[in-house]
Amino acid sequence: MAGSVELDPGRCKRCDICVEFCPKGVFVRDGAEVRVARPDDCSGCLICELLCPDHALRVTKGGEGR
Amino acid sequence: MAGSVELDPGRCKRCDICVEFCPKGVFVRDGAEVRVARPDDCSGCLICELLCPDHALRVTKGGEGR
Amino acid sequence: MERQEFRLGGTGGQGLILAGVILAEAAIAQGLNAVQTQSYGPEARGGASKAEVIIADTEIDYPKVTDPDVILVMSQEAANRYLKGVKAGALVIVDSSLVKQVPPVAGRVVLLELTRLAREGLGREVVANIVALGALAALTGTVSADRLLEATLALVPKGTEELNRRAVHVGLQAGSREGGRV
Amino acid sequence: MERQEFRLGGTGGQGLILAGVILAEAAIAQGLNAVQTQSYGPEARGGASKAEVIIADTEIDYPKVTDPDVILVMSQEAANRYLKGVKAGALVIVDSSLVKQVPPVAGRVVLLELTRLAREGLGREVVANIVALGALAALTGTVSADRLLEATLALVPKGTEELNRRAVHVGLQAGSREGGRV
Amino acid sequence: MGDFRRLYRHHKLPTIWCPGCGHGIVLGAVLRAVDEAGLDQDKTCVVSGIGCASRAPGYIDFDTLHTTHGRALAFATGLKLAKPELKVIVVTGDGDCAAIGGNHLIHAARRNIELTTVVFNNNVYGMTSGQYSPMTPAGKLASTAPYGNLERSFDLCELVRAAGGTYVARSTAYHARLLKDLIVRGLTHKGFAFIEALTQCPTYYGRRNRLGAAPDMLAWFKENSVTIQAADKLPPEQLAGKMTLGELHSSEAPEYTEEYAKLTARIRGDV
Amino acid sequence: MGDFRRLYRHHKLPTIWCPGCGHGIVLGAVLRAVDEAGLDQDKTCVVSGIGCASRAPGYIDFDTLHTTHGRALAFATGLKLAKPELKVIVVTGDGDCAAIGGNHLIHAARRNIELTTVVFNNNVYGMTSGQYSPMTPAGKLASTAPYGNLERSFDLCELVRAAGGTYVARSTAYHARLLKDLIVRGLTHKGFAFIEALTQCPTYYGRRNRLGAAPDMLAWFKENSVTIQAADKLPPEQLAGKMTLGELHSSEAPEYTEEYAKLTARIRGDV
Amino acid sequence: MTVRLMQGNEACAEGAIAAGMRFFAGYPITPSTEIAEALAERLPQVGGKFIQMEDEIASMAAIIGASLAGVKSMTATSGPGFSLKQENLGFASFCEVPCVVVNVQRAGPSTGLPTSPAQGDVMQARWGTHGDHPIIALCPWSVREAFDLTVESFNLSEALRIPVILLTDEVVGHMRERVELPPAGELTLIDRKRPDGPRESYVPFRAGSDGVPLMADFGAGYRYHVTGLTHDEHGFPVSAGPVAGALLERLHAKLERRRDDLDRVATLEMEDAEFAVFAYGGAARSAAAAVRLARAEGLRAGLFRPQVIWPFPDRSVSRLAGKVRGVLTVEMNLGQLHAEVQRVVCGRVPVVHFGRVDGELPSPRDILAALKEVARSG
Amino acid sequence: MTVRLMQGNEACAEGAIAAGMRFFAGYPITPSTEIAEALAERLPQVGGKFIQMEDEIASMAAIIGASLAGVKSMTATSGPGFSLKQENLGFASFCEVPCVVVNVQRAGPSTGLPTSPAQGDVMQARWGTHGDHPIIALCPWSVREAFDLTVESFNLSEALRIPVILLTDEVVGHMRERVELPPAGELTLIDRKRPDGPRESYVPFRAGSDGVPLMADFGAGYRYHVTGLTHDEHGFPVSAGPVAGALLERLHAKLERRRDDLDRVATLEMEDAEFAVFAYGGAARSAAAAVRLARAEGLRAGLFRPQVIWPFPDRSVSRLAGKVRGVLTVEMNLGQLHAEVQRVVCGRVPVVHFGRVDGELPSPRDILAALKEVARSG
Numbered sequence A, B: 001m002a003g004s005v006e007l008d009p010g011r012c013k014r015c016d017i018c019v020e021f022c023p024k025g026v027f028v029r030d031g032a033e034v035r036v037a038r039p040d041d042c043s044g045c046l047i048c049e050l051l052c053p054d055h056a057l058r059v060t061k062g063g064e065g066r
Numbered sequence C, D: 001m002e003r004q005e006f007r008l009g010g011t012g013g014q015g016l017i018l019a020g021v022i023l024a025e026a027a028i029a030q031g032l033n034a035v036q037t038q039s040y041g042p043e044a045r046g047g048a049s050k051a052e053v054i055i056a057d058t059e060i061d062y063p064k065v066t067d068p069d070v071i072l073v074m075s076q077e078a079a080n081r082y083l084k085g086v087k088a089g090a091l092v093i094v095d096s097s098l099v100k101q102v103p104p105v106a107g108r109v110v111l112l113e114l115t116r117l118a119r120e121g122l123g124r125e126v127v128a129n130i131v132a133l134g135a136l137a138a139l140t141g142t143v144s145a146d147r148l149l150e151a152t153l154a155l156v157p158k159g160t161e162e163l164n165r166r167a168v169h170v171g172l173q174a175g176s177r178e179g180g181r182v
Numbered sequence E, F: 001m002g003d004f005r006r007l008y009r010h011h012k013l014p015t016i017w018c019p020g021c022g023h024g025i026v027l028g029a030v031l032r033a034v035d036e037a038g039l040d041q042d043k044t045c046v047v048s049g050i051g052c053a054s055r056a057p058g059y060i061d062f063d064t065l066h067t068t069h070g071r072a073l074a075f076a077t078g079l080k081l082a083k084p085e086l087k088v089i090v091v092t093g094d095g096d097c098a099a100i101g102g103n104h105l106i107h108a109a110r111r112n113i114e115l116t117t118v119v120f121n122n123n124v125y126g127m128t129s130g131q132y133s134p135m136t137p138a139g140k141l142a143s144t145a146p147y148g149n150l151e152r153s154f155d156l157c158e159l160v161r162a163a164g165g166t167y168v169a170r171s172t173a174y175h176a177r178l179l180k181d182l183i184v185r186g187l188t189h190k191g192f193a194f195i196e197a198l199t200q201c202p203t204y205y206g207r208r209n210r211l212g213a214a215p216d217m218l219a220w221f222k223e224n225s226v227t228i229q230a231a232d233k234l235p236p237e238q239l240a241g242k243m244t245l246g247e248l249h250s251s252e253a254p255e256y257t258e259e260y261a262k263l264t265a266r267i268r269g270d271v
Numbered sequence G, H: 001m002t003v004r005l006m007q008g009n010e011a012c013a014e015g016a017i018a019a020g021m022r023f024f025a026g027y028p029i030t031p032s033t034e035i036a037e038a039l040a041e042r043l044p045q046v047g048g049k050f051i052q053m054e055d056e057i058a059s060m061a062a063i064i065g066a067s068l069a070g071v072k073s074m075t076a077t078s079g080p081g082f083s084l085k086q087e088n089l090g091f092a093s094f095c096e097v098p099c100v101v102v103n104v105q106r107a108g109p110s111t112g113l114p115t116s117p118a119q120g121d122v123m124q125a126r127w128g129t130h131g132d133h134p135i136i137a138l139c140p141w142s143v144r145e146a147f148d149l150t151v152e153s154f155n156l157s158e159a160l161r162i163p164v165i166l167l168t169d170e171v172v173g174h175m176r177e178r179v180e181l182p183p184a185g186e187l188t189l190i191d192r193k194r195p196d197g198p199r200e201s202y203v204p205f206r207a208g209s210d211g212v213p214l215m216a217d218f219g220a221g222y223r224y225h226v227t228g229l230t231h232d233e234h235g236f237p238v239s240a241g242p243v244a245g246a247l248l249e250r251l252h253a254k255l256e257r258r259r260d261d262l263d264r265v266a267t268l269e270m271e272d273a274e275f276a277v278f279a280y281g282g283a284a285r286s287a288a289a290a291v292r293l294a295r296a297e298g299l300r301a302g303l304f305r306p307q308v309i310w311p312f313p314d315r316s317v318s319r320l321a322g323k324v325r326g327v328l329t330v331e332m333n334l335g336q337l338h339a340e341v342q343r344v345v346c347g348r349v350p351v352v353h354f355g356r357v358d359g360e361l362p363s364p365r366d367i368l369a370a371l372k373e374v375a376r377s378g
């Protein structure tokens, strides 16, 4: 069951939580930015969305979104 | 082991606690007053002194006082 | 009717404030104006208690008693404190079952064993305040016996009406015996 | 020396208040008078941060900056807010790694990639504030390099002295390259 | 151990308390305990808040401090920390310490600061003429609960224990000797010691709830409580509705002013 | 159950919270729970005190009330009692509810008034820049504890239970899903519901105590806690030093505003 | 309505119920407790709520919460409790939450003389909380006025979205007097103005022409934010600057523009008075008696008695200064409003203070003596 | 001593330690927190005690307890916390327990603007607690003066057995300035007078010729009673009446007899000034700058800056009114001391207010403009 994740850079405060806790390594730290590097690896587990303190992530479960 | 009890009428507020709780019935209620009626029956158990709210009773254990 | 000042003094628990309230209510029922105040000792608890009532047929500005026309004392302490400087012509009612030494006073002193009357005549010391009111009404005529009785019954705790009715009567009689006006 | 006004603007966490304190300390060590103040956004947390320093050889009454001689901006928001109405002849130091659009200003603008210098040259972004101070000292000459270094070392957390020493030097060099006076 | 009677300010007696008020019994237990524990009268301070209970310090011969409503423990904390060699006793009422003063109570317990606290719990605000307190049982009448109290009451001992208190005990005015013993133990405890003393207010709580006169209320305490030792042996049906008396909790933990002394010694290089 | 995202005041985002602050995670859990519980947005009010945590109501789209430091529960009590048909949620910090607000906390618990209270416990006063709180463990550093905290901390859940709270639960920012579930249960509980949410303050508590960045602090929560279900099965040595998460206590007792409604009905002869 | 003997505190409680108050939170304290006791009995009868909170801070908080729910709310206390309420009173003032706070003054400072009267909290009523906040305070002098001014307190509070302090004292609170209360139907009652438009157009702190914003009940679907931080018209926090300044100025302008209406002074024998006794609350009872005594002795004295003491009746006092030859201020304090009278009279006529701070009501004779002194020198 | 850059709050902490303060209890609040933070570090080093209490009420209580133990004590706070301390502050005043309460003012009311300066608590400092109580309040304008006036606060507090409020503001508290602190040996320090006679002859609240009773430490063997009830000379409760009245009068007389000494005003360019700017604390920094600007433009202005604001310097202000042609009061509030100046000036010269309540320090240019306006009309 795949998922898709969107990151709102206007809200992201670059805390690295998603980078550290995504089990699939979807996010990377890139200098001053945090980016969705491997969107296709997302499993839709929602961990990142639940743990993002700044409401900057939105995960859509496979099928639902796309 | 007998005891002797003194009642200070200046402090007594006539609450009847000693009258009710002395196991020997040493005190009586007499109109508006509470009196030591049967001083010789006192066993020196100290109950009345411990329960008198107004520090109006002083019990001396047998021998000590007299 | 001129401004009449009443001071009722005793100790906490005797119900003198209630007595003051009843007196004031009775006066109002009679179409008069009345103000009732009270004061406590240094503490809210225990110690001296004082109720004051002013009755008049005009506006009452200053609500405190300065020069009482009628004084009731129901404790030795109250007697010592309130009978000083009483004006000539004042009526002084003393509960002689509690006050053993009456200081010299200019007014007319009436000694009544109010507490004993309550205890022995009515079986309950607590209604000595109501007995006192009856006597006071009889002695002063400021409020009528009927108004006093009505006010009393309206204000005492439910279930004690009969006892208090009798207390009013005992008081009225005691007062009348001493030359009351009623 | 005339009253000189410095304004350092950026966001919370960049250490601009510390920078202001170091600048003021250095001035004092140089025998000058200094006052440092700061202000926060609507909140104590996050958001804008501003430090101000006034240096003079006379008494300083009014402690706030009204017409800055030197302005350092280390965020876009600070640039937008503090570069308005800057007087001609003022020195404006811009951290061009963070400020992408410099509004038009009357003063002399010096663009320096302070944060990048800190991150890449020193390995730690957090010392961008100290790099900035070095550059500012070089460009203004108000405080000497030695006093600045001493003040820095006295005020940064224990254990970070070497890093900060290097940061001061990187800043001094960057400032000198832009025509600093030191 | 001398005569505990020397500890009264005799010229201030009789107290303002009503006839039959249990506060005088509890105060007697406190003084007997102070005497039995052998405290230095000059180095013992008694602090209270406001209420009938809190008038107690005025009658006893120590340095005594009658503060503001609910704040006794906070004043006492300052006094004790400033001069840890003092023995500081706090006497307070259920309103004083459980209503307005509840926060200071749980924080003093949490800090485990050595204050011996005796609460005179009469389940009512006596001084202000009989309003319900956080210790008034649900359903009981009070001047501000003319239809019966809608609120539940605290188990104060349980609360203090949960907050971190290291000595917690309960007795009643009827069990005056036990009370004295528990206070003695509280006085020798290193840390925050809390003793709940159930006591009677015949004037308001008793009268309004038709509990009889003072002797009746004392008898009620007798009949409706068991010691913790006895409770262990009784079947549950016999325990229902009864209060447990005795030492309910006792444990060891760092005492705040001692910890502070260690800190000072460490910093100043005395050790 | 719609999209919980509608419950934000989007035009007020981003929050003032520092990068990595756990408060945002806890707030997310609150909103997901409100959504899942199917609450009426127009009839739900959120009340807070003062602190970083207490800024949460500003970001969410209900009738929201940001009061004075420590007093959220007292304001909320008035709001709820005046209009019991409202669902009232209280969000507060450890300083706000356990330090200055401790008394209101224990009294709200005692009354068992239906307020769902979520405390964002970051073990520090964040808003004022890192002083110790009653939830800072002994020995930890803080700006007012430069030599290590001398005080002991509360077990807040235990305290609330002892005070009379009828629903008591604990989770952490790391355990965000569990947290949401516990809040849902709190929201449907009849009575005072208390949920302690451990959360990270990387800026002050984390930095000063060298606990690493936000992800490290979250990882610490993961490693140092067990659910109550798991705890039951673990040997004591594996439990030492670990926090227990989950529903720690749940019981039934009369709810205050319901009791009040019954009283009114009784007096006014409606029943 | 029937004539009856009523206590001042009871009249206050009845006044509140007549005004539509349906939420009371309090904490007992002498000499205010009878208000709470009366309401504990009365409120459930009329469908209202009574709660005894854990302290005065919580009581003040609870009435603000209740008022936000749309219910007229009140608390009552005395000195020590009034001090504790100050922080949250400032919140109510700043967030414009209507509510009434009764302070039955007793003698202070600190625990003082709990059963004795004083007027020592008059300046505190104006300045007790931090920051520049607006406030209204009323002082009744009789049992009937305790009723009337309680009703008026609610009206002003609702009309202006401001906490109103009913500052009575032990004399007025505990005194029982013959009163005739107005029939319920005859009272003019004011309710806060509520929005009725759509949510989108509701700006919770934008004022209409009267300077007072519409107030939505919590739970009415407007979903707005209330904060004690300095806020903009939408209710959200702002930084230092013009918006912050504008808020404070509007809050004060609310009262300023009503200054004439709020200047409420009752007088006795003032028509031809050469000397005025300035007094309020319980002390004014003695002052009135003194005025009568003075008149009986041929001294042309009058009583000038503000019913609203905050905002201070600058205009009336200023006019007074133009009319009389001297003013005697009579207070049960060391001259709290005396200083205000001085400020306004500005040296035009002598202003002399007669104060009593021993816990007793001043006696008419003592006041008369002081008045004669003023007359002699004035 | 060495010259250094120091923050106002730090100077206050250092001043307290220099004055002998060895007990601090507080609760964090912006913008005062640095005082607590500095003392958390410093006090254990000098053998003193620092405790963070559960709230401000408890902090105020704790310092009173500590002071009774004989230790000089202090707390520090800001607006909301200052409101909460009021009840116990009244206790300290009434029971004559020396202590110092620092209020670093921020913009209010309520939570207001926590990081912005104001002077909105000036009247509250005088009248914040219930009952007629005496109080002293000092206002420093610089970092150095924050140090000096903290020392002076302790001296006055100990000498007069009265709580002293050090009323600073966010400007002075957070500003860092070059300071040169006096060497410890050069400071004059005052300690409360303690009894040394036998217990029997110690009457704890009987005053000597200076109106101030001797104060025994708790634990020193005197075994006396302290109560917030109105008390007699022995410290025990009394009823309403002459003893009660005498206590209050003595408490105020303590200050009255020191009125001249407490009238402390610093001036700048006042010798030949035609117009005075009345300002104190942070706002006086702007006022001083405005005076210099005025002088530069030929306007004979001067700065009149009270360091002790309570008791209000009636005498100096009255003299001032006789010397200048107009007074401009500059405050970060809506005119709190302005009203006092008006009262004392009593119409002799125009008194105009310049206030700012948007959380910003007034600017010298704006003050200058207002001053010119005064000069034009004065």
Ligand SMILES: Cc1ncc(C[n+]2csc(CCOP(=O)(O)OP(=O)(O)O)c2C)c(N)n1
Pocket (backbone or CB within 6 Å): E050, E051, E052, E053, E054, E068, E069, E092, E093, E094, E095, E096, E097, E120, E122, E124, E125, E126, E127, E128, E133, G027, G028, G029, G030, G056, G080, G081, G084, G111
């Ligand atoms: C701040 C404050 N609030 C309220 C009061 C009024 N007050 C005095 S004593 C008291 C309650 C006392 O109850 P408790 O502590 O149980 O003592 P008790 O009289 O029952 O022994 C109250 C509410 C006060 N003095 N101060």
Ligand SMILES: Cc1ncc(C[n+]2csc(CCOP(=O)(O)OP(=O)(O)O)c2C)c(N)n1
Pocket (backbone or CB within 6 Å): F050, F051, F052, F053, F054, F068, F069, F092, F093, F094, F095, F096, F097, F120, F122, F124, F125, F126, F127, F128, F133, H027, H028, H029, H030, H056, H080, H081, H084, H111
């Ligand atoms: C009466 C009062 N005292 C103190 C403060 C200052 N203050 C603001 S927030 C805060 C502590 C907040 O701590 P917490 O509730 O744990 O929230 P956090 O910031 O950690 O989320 C304090 C002490 C205040 N605003 N009001």
Ligand code: SF4
Pocket (backbone or CB within 6 Å): A007, A011, A012, A013, A014, A015, A016, A017, A018, A019, A034, A051, A052, A053, A054, A055, A056, A057, F020
């Ligand atoms: S968790 Fe959220 S705020 Fe943090 S880096 Fe990821 S997207 Fe950004």
Ligand code: SF4
Pocket (backbone or CB within 6 Å): A003, A005, A021, A022, A023, A024, A025, A026, A041, A042, A043, A044, A045, A046, A047, A048, A049, A059
């Ligand atoms: S939903 Fe899960 S897998 Fe997908 S990005 Fe988030 S954490 Fe990674």
Ligand code: SF4
Pocket (backbone or CB within 6 Å): B007, B011, B012, B013, B014, B015, B016, B017, B018, B019, B034, B051, B052, B053, B054, B055, B056, B057, E020
């Ligand atoms: S117990 Fe004491 S006070 Fe009561 S009647 Fe006996 S002697 Fe008197």
Ligand code: SF4
Pocket (backbone or CB within 6 Å): B003, B005, B021, B022, B023, B024, B025, B026, B041, B042, B043, B044, B045, B046, B047, B048, B049, B059
């Ligand atoms: S000591 Fe015992 S026996 Fe003697 S009088 Fe007292 S209670 Fe009775």
Ligand code: SF4
Pocket (backbone or CB within 6 Å): C045, E016, E017, E018, E020, E021, E022, E023, E052, E053, E122, E126, E127, E200, E201, E202, E203, E204
């Ligand atoms: S009112 Fe109650 S508690 Fe107070 S003294 Fe009387 S009996 Fe005791």
Ligand code: SF4
Pocket (backbone or CB within 6 Å): D045, F016, F017, F018, F020, F021, F022, F023, F052, F053, F122, F126, F127, F200, F201, F202, F203, F204, F205
């Ligand atoms: S200071 Fe701490 S609690 Fe406050 S926003 Fe920052 S991380 Fe969060």
Ligand SMILES: [Mg+2]
Pocket (backbone or CB within 6 Å): E051, E093, E094, E095, E120, E121, E122, E123, E124, E125, E126, E133
């Ligand atoms: Mg009690």
Ligand SMILES: [Mg+2]
Pocket (backbone or CB within 6 Å): F051, F093, F094, F095, F120, F121, F122, F123, F124, F125, F126, F133
């Ligand atoms: Mg926190």
